[in-house]
Amino acid sequence: MSQIQRKSNFEVLRIVALLLIIFFHMSDHGGVPFGSGTLFDDVYFQLLAFGGRVGVWIFVMISGYFLVNKTFKFRKMVKLMGECLFYNILVVLFIFLFGIRVLNHHEIIQACLPFGTYNWFASCYIVFYMFFPFVNVFLHKISRQQHLLFLLIGLVVWFLIPTFANTVTLWIPTWGSQMVIFTYAYSFGAYIRFYYADRLISPKYLAKCFFSLLGTYLIIGCSIYCLSKSFHFLNQDPLYLSYDSIFTILFSMILFLLFKNIHMNHHHLINLVAKTTFGIYLLHDNELINEYLWQNILHIPAVYGSTYMVLKTLSIGVAIFIVGMVIDLIRIKLLEEPIFDWINPKLDEVQMKMERWYDSLTARLIN
Numbered sequence: 001m002s003q004i005q006r007k008s009n010f011e012v013l014r015i016v017a018l019l020l021i022i023f024f025h026m027s028d029h030g031g032v033p034f035g036s037g038t039l040f041d042d043v044y045f046q047l048l049a050f051g052g053r054v055g056v057w058i059f060v061m062i063s064g065y066f067l068v069n070k071t072f073k074f075r076k077m078v079k080l081m082g083e084c085l086f087y088n089i090l091v092v093l094f095i096f097l098f099g100i101r102v103l104n105h106h107e108i109i110q111a112c113l114p115f116g117t118y119n120w121f122a123s124c125y126i127v128f129y130m131f132f133p134f135v136n137v138f139l140h141k142i143s144r145q146q147h148l149l150f151l152l153i154g155l156v157v158w159f160l161i162p163t164f165a166n167t168v169t170l171w172i173p174t175w176g177s178q179m180v181i182f183t184y185a186y187s188f189g190a191y192i193r194f195y196y197a198d199r200l201i202s203p204k205y206l207a208k209c210f211f212s213l214l215g216t217y218l219i220i221g222c223s224i225y226c227l228s229k230s231f232h233f234l235n236q237d238p239l240y241l242s243y244d245s246i247f248t249i250l251f252s253m254i255l256f257l258l259f260k261n262i263h264m265n266h267h268h269l270i271n272l273v274a275k276t277t278f279g280i281y282l283l284h285d286n287e288l289i290n291e292y293l294w295q296n297i298l299h300i301p302a303v304y305g306s307t308y309m310v311l312k313t314l315s316i317g318v319a320i321f322i323v324g325m326v327i328d329l330i331r332i333k334l335l336e337e338p339i340f341d342w343i344n345p346k347l348d349e350v351q352m353k354m355e356r357w358y359d360s361l362t363a364r365l366i367n
Contacts, residue, residue, distance in 0.1 A: 007264050007265065007266060008264040008265065008266055008267040008270045008271055008274075009259050009260065009262040009263070009264040010062055010065070010066075010259065010260070011267075011270050011271045011273075011274035012259065012262075012264070012270060012274070013058060013062065013255070013256070013259040014058075014059065014062065014274045014277050015270075015273060015274050015277060015321075016055075016058075016255075016259075017054075017055035017056075017058040017059055017277075018055060018277040018280060018281060018321065019055075019317060019318075019321060020051035020052055020054055020055035020058075021051070021052045021055040021056060021281065021285075022280075022284065022317045022320050022321060023048040023049075023051055023052065023313070023317050024048065024049050024050070024051055024052020024053070024055070025052065025284065025285050025290060025294065026048060026294060026298075026300055026313060026316065026317060027045045027046070027048040027049035027052075028049055028052065029285075029290045029291050029293075029294045029295070030045075030294040030295060030298075030300030030301065030303075030304075031291070031294070031295040031300060031301045032045050032300060032301065032304050033301055033304060036304075036305070037304060037305035038305065041304055041305045041309065042225075043222070043225075044309070044310065045304065046221075048313065050247075050248070053243045053245065053248040053252075054248055054251045054252045054255065056121060056243065057181075057185040057243075057248065057249060057252035058252050058255060058256055059121075060125075060128075060182055060185035060186050060189070061185050061186070061188055061189035061192075061252060061253075061256045062189060062256070063125075063132075063186060063189065064185065064186035064187060064188060064189025064190040064193070065189040065190065065192060065193045065260075066189075066193075067132055067136070067186075068136055068139060068140075068186075068189070068190035068193050068194070069136075069193070070136075071133060072129075072130075072132070072133045073351070074347050074348070074350060074351035074354070075340070075343075075344050075347040075348065075351070076129070077126065077129055077130065078343075078347055079336070079340060080122075080125070080126055080129065080278075081114035081115065081126060082114060082336070082339075083278060083279060083282060083331075083336075084114050084115065084116040084117075084119070084122050084126070084282060085112070085113075085114035086331060086335070087279065087282035087283050087286065088111040088112070088113075088114075088117065088118060088286065089111065089112075090283070091111070091118070091283075091286045091288050091289050092108065092111045092288070094289065095288060095289060100289070100292055101292075103288070107288065111288070116282070118286045118287040118288055119281070119282055119285055119286060119287070120178070121281065121285075122278075122281070122282060124178055124179060124182060125182075127179065128179060128182045128183075128186070132186065135183055135186060135187070136190075139187060139190050139194075144194070144195060147187070147190075147191050147194070148191070150187065151184070151187060151188060151191060154184045154187075155246070155249065158180065158181060158184060158244055159244055159245065159246040159248075159249050160246045162244040162245070163244070163245050163246040163247070166245070167224060178243065181243060181244060184249075185249070185252070188253060188256075189256070192256070192257070192260060196260075200261050201257055201261060203258070203261055206254055206257055206258050206261070207258075209254050210251075210254045210255075210258070213247065213250055213251065213254065217247050217251075272329075273325060275328075275332070276324065276325045276328035276329055276332070279324065279327070279328030279331060279332075280320075280321060280324030280325060280328060283324045283327060283328070284320050284324055298316055300316075303316070
C-alpha cells in the first residue's frame with residue numbers, strides 16, 4: 001500500500017485533541033468543588049473533563065493511521081524519550097527556582113529517566129512504540145472481516161461492559177489495560193487507513209451520528225446524575241470520564257472520521273503548531289506540578305461558578321496551549337533540530353547493528 005503524506009486536516013485534529021486534553025486536565029486537576037455550585041456549573045466542568053479521554057484516543061488513532069505501514073525507527077524513539085527528559089528537567093528546575101516544594105531523592109531520580117515517568121500517556125506511548133511493529137504484522141495478516149470483528153468484540157468487552165459496570169458501581173475486571181486500549185484505538189486508525197483512505201464517509205451521516213450520540217450521552221448522563229440522589233447504587237459521575245467509556249471511544253471515532261474527510265493541502269503554519277502538541281502535553285501535565293499549576297497558579301477553584309466562567313476557562317485553556325507552543329518551538333529550534341541533525345546518522349547505525357544482533361540471536365535460538 002502506498003505511503004500517504006500527512007496533510008493538515010490531521011494536524012488540525014491533533015490541535016483540537018490537545019485542547020480537549022487541556023480542558024480535561026483543568027477539570028480533573030483543578031480542585032473543582034463539585035456540588036457547591038449550580039447544576040450547570042457541575043455539568044459544564046464534567047463536559048470539559050469528558051473531552052480529555054476523547055483527545056487521547058484520537059492521538060492513538062492518528063498513530064494507527066500513519067504508522068501501520070511503517071517500520072520501527074530507533075531515532076524516533078530516542079526523540080520521544082529526549083523530549084520527555086527535557087520537560088521533566090524543566091519542571092524540576094521550575095519547582096526548585098520558585099521554591100514550590102522540596103523534591104525528595106526518589107522524585108529527582110525518577111525525573112531523570114527518559115520514559116515519561118511523570119506522564120502516563122507519554123510512558124504508555126513510548127512502550128507501545130516499541131511494540132507497534134508486531135501489532136502491524138497482526139493487522140496486515142488478518143482479513144478485513146477479521147479486523148472488523150476484532151474491533152466489534154473489543155468495543156463490547158473493553159468499552160460497553162465497563163461503561164455499564166461503572167453506571168451501577170459494579171466492580172468487574174476490565175480484561176485488559178491501557179496498553180490494550182492503545183492497541184484497540186491504533187487498530188481502528190489502521191482499519192480506516194486500509195479500507196477508507198481514499199473513500200469519503202458521508203459528512204451528513206457522521207454529523208447525525210455525532211449529534212445522536214451527544215443527545216444520548218447527555219440524556220443518560222443527566223438522568224443518572226439526578227437518579228443517583230435517590231438510588232445510591234448509581235454512580236454520581238454520570239458522564240463517564242474513564243478511558244474505557246463507550247461514549248469516549250465512539251466520540252473519538254466520529255471526530256477522527258470527520259477530520260479524515262476534510263480536504264486540506266499542506267499548511268506549514270498549521271503543521272508547525274501541531275508539531276508542538278506532544279511537548280505541550282508533557283509540559284502542562286507533569287505529575288510533579290499539574291495540581292499546583294491549575295489550583296495555585298491559575299486558581300481554577302475560584303473560576304468554578306464565577307461570572308463569565310465559560311469565557312475564563314476557554315481563555316485559560318488557549319493560553320496554556322500558546323505558552324506551551326512557544327516553549328516547545330524554542331526547544332525544537334535550539335535543541336532538537338541541531339542535536340538530531342548530528343546524531344541521526346549515528347542512531348541509524350545503532351539500529352542496523354541492533355537488527356544484525358537480533359537476527360543472529362533469533363537464528364541461534366531457533367536452531
